[in-house]
Structures are given as C-alpha cells and as structure tokens.
Amino acid sequence: QKEVEQNSGPLSVPEGAIASLNCTYSDRGSQSFFWYRQYSGKSPELIMSIYSNGDKEDGRFTAQLNKASQYVSLLIRDSQPSDSATYLCAVSNSNSGYALNFGKGTSLLVTP
Amino acid sequence: GAVVSQHPSRVICKSGTSVKIECRSLDFQATTMFWYRQFPKKSLMLMATSNEGSKATYEQGVEKDKFLINHASLTLSTLTVTSAHPEDSSFYICSASGYRGQTEAFFGQGTRLTVV
Numbered sequence: 001q002k003e004v005e006q007n008s009g010p011l012s013v014p015e016g017a018i019a020s021l022n023c024t025y026s027d028r029g030s031q032s033f034f035w036y037r038q039y040s041g042k043s044p045e046l047i048m049s050i051y052s053n054g055d056k057e058d059g060r061f062t063a064q065l066n067k068a069s070q071y072v073s074l075l076i077r078d079s080q081p082s083d084s085a086t087y088l089c090a091v092s093n094s095n096s097g098y099a100l101n102f103g104k105g106t107s108l109l110v111t112p
Numbered sequence: 113g114a115v116v117s118q119h120p121s122r123v124i125c126k127s128g129t130s131v132k133i134e135c136r137s138l139d140f141q142a143t144t145m146f147w148y149r150q151f152p153k154k155s156l157m158l159m160a161t162s163n164e165g166s167k168a169t170y171e172q173g174v175e176k177d178k179f180l181i182n183h184a185s186l187t188l189s190t191l192t193v194t195s196a197h198p199e200d201s202s203f204y205i206c207s208a209s210g211y212r213g214q215t216e217a218f219f220g221q222g223t224r225l226t227v228v
Contacts, residue, residue, distance in 0.1 A: 032215050036219075043118075043220060043221055088156070097144060098209060099146055099161050100146070101158070102155045
C-alpha cells in the first residue's frame with residue numbers, strides 16, 4: 001500500500017504567522033504532488049501543484065518538494081482565520097492513471 | 113476555468129433504492145474522471161477511475177455491481193449507487209483531470225448521500 005502521511009493536527013497558529021504543513025510519501029515513483037484545502041462539509045479545492053524539486057510560490061502559498069527525502073511541504077504566510085481548514089496532501093503517478101492518493105489531512109486553525 | 117459540477121449536492125433515499133450522481137466538466141474535456149467517497153473525519157478514498165468510452169477501473173474492495181459508473185462523454189460521468197443501504201451513506205466526490213492537458217484534478221461540489 002502506497003502511503004501518504006500527514007500529521008493530523010490540529011496545528012494552531014496565530015493570525016499573521018507562517019503555517020507549515022508537512023507530508024511524506026512512500027512511493028518513489030510519484031510524479032505529481034498537490035495540496036488541497038477542504039473546509040468542513042465541502043469538497044477539496046486545489047491550492048498548489050508541484051512537479052519538480054525545489055520551491056514553488058503562489059501568493060501567500062509556497063510548496064516545497066524534495067524527492068530524495070520523499071517530502072513535500074506547504075507554507076502559508078500571513079495566515080488568516082479564513083485559512084482554517086483541513087489541508088490534504090496528494091500524490092499521483094502515471095502508473096495509476098494519475099489517480100490521487102491522499103493523506104489523511106492536517107487540520108489548521110488560525111486564531112485571531 | 114476548470115469547473116466541475118456535481119449534482120445533486122444532497123440526496124436522501126430509502127434503503128433498497130438506487131441513486132444516480134452526475135459529474136460534469138463544464139469548461140474542458142476531461143480525459144479522466146475519478147470517484148471518491150469520504151467518511152466523516154476521514155480522508156478521501158478512491159473508488160474508481162473512468163475514461164470516456166471505456167469501462168471504469170475499480171479499486172480493490174469496491175463492488176462494481178453496486179457502484180455503477182458510466183463515462184458516456186468527455187464531459188459527463190455518472191455514479192449510480194444501486195440497492196442502497198444505510199452503510200452506503202457517505203460523501204461522494206468526483207474529480208476530473210485534463211484541463212489544459214495537465215494532470216491536476218479538479219473536484220465537484222460533492223454529494224451527501226443519506227440512506228434511511
């Protein structure tokens with residue numbers, strides 16, 4: 001079973017701080033890496049995608065990928081209460097038709 | 113862009129009846145659509161992968177005769193839960209990939225199924 005591991009949290013950060021979310025995966029053949037945000041009772045929303053080692057920035061979000069360590073992270077700068085949600089890490093590869101394999105998610109709480 | 117619409121958003125049905133859930137990619141042709149289910153406080157579990165014009169590929173443990181998937185066109189996939197039972201109550205979510213030729217998957221709004 002290919003695993004995607006995340007700390008379930010909750011991770012609590014004050015408003016304006018940086019939230020750091022981590023994810024490890026077991027399948028070395030993973031090619032695509034994603035972060036989704038899911039609010040309670042809603043479906044996941046794509047936040048970031050990353051395919052190569054290094055950092056990728058989009059607004060307040062930065063995704064970091066290290067394939068050698070099988071590690072992917074998401075940094076949220078200037079965290080806002082509206083960022084409070086569950087963040088799902090997902091990986092995929094061509095062998096599985098790019099079906100997403102999700103971690104269990106990290107619950108983030110941004111306190112005013 | 114990349115809008116995926118799922119309908120209905122909520123459905124309550126009686127035990128033993130069937131329920132059909134539709135998933136449409138509104139502004140792109142989806143090369144692949146995926147169906148997931150999610151139990152409370154749990155992550156998404158892949159049920160099946162479907163490509164237009166071919167039979168769906170089901171994950172181990174998912175009954176294909178119970179969860180019928182039809183992918184009739186590049187913009188529409190349907191999931192029919194046949195002879196539903198209370199244990200089938202869950203949040204069902206579809207996703208579609210192929211937007212701008214990329215592998216990113218975009219999700220529909222999800223369907224909350226309650227079987228009574």
